[in-house]
Amino acid sequence: MADNTKMPAFSIGPKAQREVRNALAKSRNPAETINQYQTMHSLHSMFAKAFGTTPMYASSAVDDVEASSANNNSGATRNSGRGYATVNTTSADKKNIETLDTDSVLKFLGHLGVSQYEVYKRVSDSLQKQLEDELRKVTAHGPLLHLLQNCWPYATANAEFRPILWAVLRQLGEHTPLAVLQALAERDKKNGQLKHIEIFRPLPPLLKRLCWEADWTDKVPAEQENNVETTPKQYLKMVQSTLLYETLHPLIESYTFTPLLVDSSDKFFVHSTLERRIHTSQRRALVNTTSIAVSAATGATPGTATSILGKTGSSKTNESTGSSLDSLAQAGRAVSQIRNMLSDTKSGSASYRPLLLHAIVSMLMARHGALASASKTGTEQGLLAGQTHLHCTLLADILLSTSGPLPNEFANIHSLARVLDDAVARGVFTDKDLLTVQQTLKLIYSAEQCVDEDNGNNDSPKKKKQKTQKEADGDDEFTPSGKSSSLKNMPNKxxxxxxxxxxxxxxxxxxxxxxxxxxxxxxxxxxxxxxxxxxxxxxxxxxxxxxxxxxxxxxxxxxxxxxxxxxxxxxxxxxxxxxxxxxxxxxxxxxxxxxxxxxxxxxxxxxxxxxxxxxxxxxxxxxxxxxxxxxNLKIAPLDPITKTRKVEAKEYSLSMPAVAGMLLADPFVIRILLDRILRSIRLDTNNGAGIPAEHQVVPSLMQILFLAQWSPSICAIRGRQFIVSESGLVLPKTAESPETLLPYTSLRQYLPVMVHLLRDADLDKRLAVGGDLHSVARSEIIRPAPKVLSETPYGSPSQIVLAILEGTYIYVCLPGNSQDVSLSLTFLKFSDVFQQIANGPVWEERSFFKCLLPSILRHKARLSKTVRDVMISTWIDWLKTPRTQTSSDTPKSSRKKRKKGSMESPAHEYLICLLNDWASSFGNQVMPRDLLLKVATEVVEVVDDTEVDLERKFRSLWKREDKGFKPIKAQYERLLALLPETHSKQFKNVTGIDADDRDGKTATEDAEEVPVVETNT
The missing domain is CATH 1.20.920.10 (Bromodomain-like)
Structure with a gap:
């Protein structure tokens, strides 16, 4: 083209639309006009017009012009037969034909600095944007479904077509076919990963929720969930196979392993209301976590005496508060993410999708029910499960964190969660809270659809009575017009x-x-x-x-x-x-x-x-x-009931009594309930009233604790049956099963033993030096020992009884509740009852040892050597193999438990922690270094004797870096740092943990070379 050639104008947008309309208005043949317009405005024609060349399709017109040039010297204008534009007849036109070769265009753009990738990207992005704009205008589902069907095979195989698929799915939204949602959640059988994970990841939240719901209904159908033959293990396996479980499981684990919650969940027996308080709103990330101070004691770790006692300086307190807030922020983030993933936002409030809420509660219920089967293998910690029950805390936070309404079936459950949450935040469970909880539980039980007691028998006495009443009322012809024949609204006789x-x-x-x-x-x-x-x-x-x-x-x-x-x-x-x-x-x-x-x-x-x-x-x-x-004057226990739930096979519905049991099993709820019972027992004991049969608080609280204790078993059968036990102070009306008599046995046989121990401890305190009865201490009055039955005709004592005994035990160990002299006697008496009621090894009671440790350390250096020696010897006895497991008539199931001894037990860990704290905080006043070496060596020998497997011996675990042994090893390393070098070397040689191993010499040989230091206690 010449330099002075003017660039032609191209009609686009509204101007091009007007030209099309004008052309169609003047045309007599619209089809030919449309064809001609498409040709003249094609990309080929535009390039030819821009570069001043002849289009390739018009080359035949040039040949015709040359053939007739003899008759036309000035040129001719001819239509090529296809309705093309006027073509000049110059001979140069034939040589200047525009072929529209893409290579030449791309080369030309390359000279301008535009890469081929950018050209393709701009064209594809433009086409994609235009297609998405057109799809957003489509309101009919038919065309969208047709396009979805056609683009699905290409989108799954080629990434370039996936934007079209995403646009169609976004437009369909809730109307996306179920088959497509299930296909998006389909997994590869070889590696277990999503087949179409690259398509699933960019989906908007709504479509992901739809995929989770579709996958849940496919993997966990309502028929299987409500089927009686589905075992707890099968149901848990179905839940774990869902895509939603895979997505939420890391968040659930993040919550249940929050350091501050894990540490606080084991502290069931704390000494003040301040230590019992939990800022529950911080767990749900509803407030600014940096604006509320947290007690330093709730964030303490068993590392030092100062951290356990909470006696840190100002700077350390600030650091502890900051770490506590960060720890709670971890739980808050987990709850917030779960809430956002499962909720739809409407009118500014986020409400859980009903099926997804059902799914997350079912996951937590399946996890809670798995503890029932775990208890049969001896791995379950009972009522005081601590961290094992933190998923119950998560359930409460999920129900209370939504800003929108919950489904109607959760109305009473939400009220129960709110009452318990407020009590946990205050750290006190009042009588008003107890009444509210009882009323809410009544509503929950009454709202549950249950099977009739006659089991469908038409001739049952209940139905016979109804039939007789109907016959007495007369036939249908006596029914008043427009009125019911029911006599419910009849006046008095x-x-x-x-x-x-x-x-x-x-x-x-x-x-x-x-x-x-x-x-x-x-x-x-x-x-x-x-x-x-x-x-x-x-x-x-x-x-x-x-x-x-x-x-x-x-x-x-x-x-x-x-x-x-x-x-x-x-x-x-x-x-x-x-x-x-x-x-x-x-x-x-x-x-x-x-x-x-x-x-x-x-x-x-x-x-x-x-x-x-x-x-x-x-x-x-x-x-x-x-x-x-x-x-208002009297708090009465709930009426005992045993109901079988009635459910429709094809409907998703949760057992609200089972969910209520999980809320009651929350470790922080159990803590305030136990504190309320212990305070009632102590007050009644001090007043000389004992535990009366008409007590207003204790029976009702015991009944609630039994609901929490049995909640894993109820959840294991998905709430198909729920039980409310008797109050416990009166003999049940029916004694068909041992479970019915268990509360009665606990309160009437074991609870008085604790009252006896409390009174005996108070009497020991008064008889000791400095007590008001010390003058009669040498009298010949014989005090009877409490009679404890280690076994009852109906089985072992309840976990609740053991928990109350542990709380009482810790209470009497606090300074002021006993004298230095009397504590040695009281400690032994409680220990004897403790081992009898436990009826087995006590070394796994983590919450007991974790709370007993700070109680003992509160005595500081004032602790006498006599009490110290009694505590050490008693603690070592707890680490030994119980006598009940060494008898010849021990069941095989109990013998299997002996495969694990007390090596990795909490009792072992906290005993070494106690020795370290005595030695580090109070020096030789309480724990001299010689005595520390002797006791530590004896502890290693005792725990080694309880282990049958050689791989679980102290020396093997030390070198193998076992996960369960790691916190215990940390305490021993701390102990070795406190000992002098000679003592430290002696301990390593005796226990066989010397790093050099003395060129293969055994631990016994090493011990013979190093003389043992004699100590006097």
Whole structure:
């Protein structure tokens, strides 16, 4: 092109649209016009016009022009037959044909600095954007589904087509086919990964939730969930196979392994309300975690005495507070992510999707139910499970963290969670909280659909009674028009008798106004042909009299309805001229009834109502006031029940009693419940009242704790059956199963033992030096020891009894609750009962040892050597193999438990921690270095004796870096740092943990070379 050639203008946008409309308006052949317009405005034509060349498709026109050049010297204009534009006839045109070779175009753009990738990217992005814009305009689902069907094979195989698929799926939203959602959640059988993970990841949140729901309904169908034959292990396996479980499991683990929650969950027996308080709002990330201070004691670790006692300096306190806030922030982030993943935001509030809420609660319920089977293998820690039950805490946070409404079935559960959460935040469980919890539990149990006790037997006594009542009421023909035959709203008998007399008087007057007795008896087909086909509900005066005999009239209005029905039937049957007289007679008698008989009957009945309503209101008000006063004065346990849940096989529904049991099993809820029971026992003991049979608080709290204890078993069967035990202080009415007598056995046989121990401890304190009864300490009065039954006819004692004993044990070890001299006696007495009630190894009671440690350290250096030695020897006895497991008649199941001894037990860890704290904080005043070496060596020998497997010996675990042994090893390393070098070397040689191993010499040989240091306690 010449330099002075002007760049042609291209019509685009609205201007191009106007040109098309104008061309079509002037055209006589729209099809040809459209074809010509497409050709003239194609990319090929645009390039030719821009570069001043001849389009390739117009080259034939140049040949025709040259052939006729002899007759036309100035050139000719000819149509090529396809409606193309005018073509010049110069000979240069044939040489200057535009082929539109893409290589030349790309080379030209390359000279301009535009890469081929950028060209393709711009073209594809433009086409994609234009396609997405067009898809957003489509409202009909048919075209979108057709496009989805066509693009699915290409999008799954080629990444360039996936934006089209995503655009279609976003437009479909909730209307995406179930098959597509299930295909997106499909896994590869070889590696277990998602087949279409590259398609799934960029999906918007709504489509991901739809995929989770579709996958859940496919992997965990309602029929299998509600099937009785589905075992807990099978159900847990189904839940774990879902995509939603794989997505949420890391968040659940992040929450349940939050350091501050893990540390606090084991502290069931703390000493003050401040230590029991938990800032629950921080767990849900609802407030700024940096604005609320957290108690330093709740974030302490068993590393030093100062951290356990909470006696840190100001700088350390700030650091502890900061780390605690960061730890709670981890839990808050997990709850926040779970909430955002499972919620839809509408009108500014986020509400859980019902099926996803069902799924997450089912996951936590399956996890909780797995603990029931774990208890059979001896790995479950019972009621004081601590971290093992933190998923129950997560359940409460999930229910309380939503800003939108929950499904209707969760209404009572949400109320229960709110009450318990407020009590945990305060650190105190009051009587008002107990009443509210009991009322909420009643609503939860009453709302649960349960199977009838007769199990579907139609001839049961209950149904026979209903059938007899129905027969006594009469047949359906006695039912008043438009009224129910039910007698629920019937007045009292006295008022019914008076009403019957009023109606009988009215019927007598009606008989007097009917001289022909037209309405006296029922009309039959013999008297009136075809009457039964026309009149479906016949009525007569004699029929009303029969209804009066059966007391089926509850008001004058019921009788009026029957009277009007009787006259209406007469008018409906007697049609035409032949029935004119009958219609007239019916209207006459109806008018007489309406004007005279009915008003008089209503007036008499109103007078009777006024006389009786005043009396009934006074009686009802008095009864209501009496019930309110009674409920305010006395807290009564819930009525014992055993119900089987009724569910539809094809419906997703959760057992609300099972969910309520999980909320009660929250470690922080258990802590405040146990504190309330322990305070009641101590107060009653000090007042000399013991545990009365009519106690207002203890039986109800014990009943709630039993619900929490049995919650894993209830969740294991997915709430198909739930049980509320007896209060525990009275003998159950039915003793069909051992479980029924278990609460009674616990309270009536074991709880008095604890009361005896508390009184005995108080008496020991008073008899010791400095006590008010020290002068009579040498008297010959013999105090009987508490009688403890290690085994009952109905099985071992309850976990709740053991928990209450542990709390009482820790209480008497606190300074001020016992004298230095008396504590040695009390410690041994409690230990004996502790081992008898535990009926097995006590070394796994982590919460007991974790809370006992700070109680002992509160004595500081004032602790006498006698008490110290008693505590050490008793603690070492706890580490030894229990006598009940060494007998010849020990069951095989118990023998299997001996495969694991006390090497990795909490008792081992916290005993070494106690020795370290004594030695590091109080020096030689409590724990001299020689004694520290001797005790530590003895502990290693004791725990080694409890292990049968050589791989679990102290020396093997030390060198193998076992995960369970890691915290214990850290305490021993701390102990070695406290010992002098000679003592440290001696300990390593005796235990066989010397790094050099003395060139293969055994630990015994090493011990012979190093003399043992003699110590005197």
């Amino acid at each position: 006295s008022l019914i008798r008076q009403l019957n007399q009023i109606i009988i008087s009215g019927l007598t007057a009606m008989k007097g106004s009917d001289p022909q007795s037209l309405f006296l008896n029922p009309v039959t087909d013999a008297i009136a042909p075809g009457y039964s086909k026309i009149i479906k509900k016949p009525m007569s005066i004699s029929t009303m009299e029969r209804k009066i005999e059966h007391n089926q009239y509850a008001s004058v209005e019921d009788w009026e309805a029957d009277v009007r029905l009787m006259f209406k039937n007469c008018v409906d049957y007697n049609k035409g001229d032949g029935g004119l007289w009958f219609r007239g007679e019916a209207k006459r008698q109806l008018k007489l009834y309406t004007d005279e008989i009915l008003p008089q009957a209503k007036n008499l009945y109103t007078i009777e109502l006024q006389k009786r309503n005043f009396e009934e209101e006074a009686v009802s008000k008095g009864r209501k006031q009496e019930e309110e006063e009674k409920s």
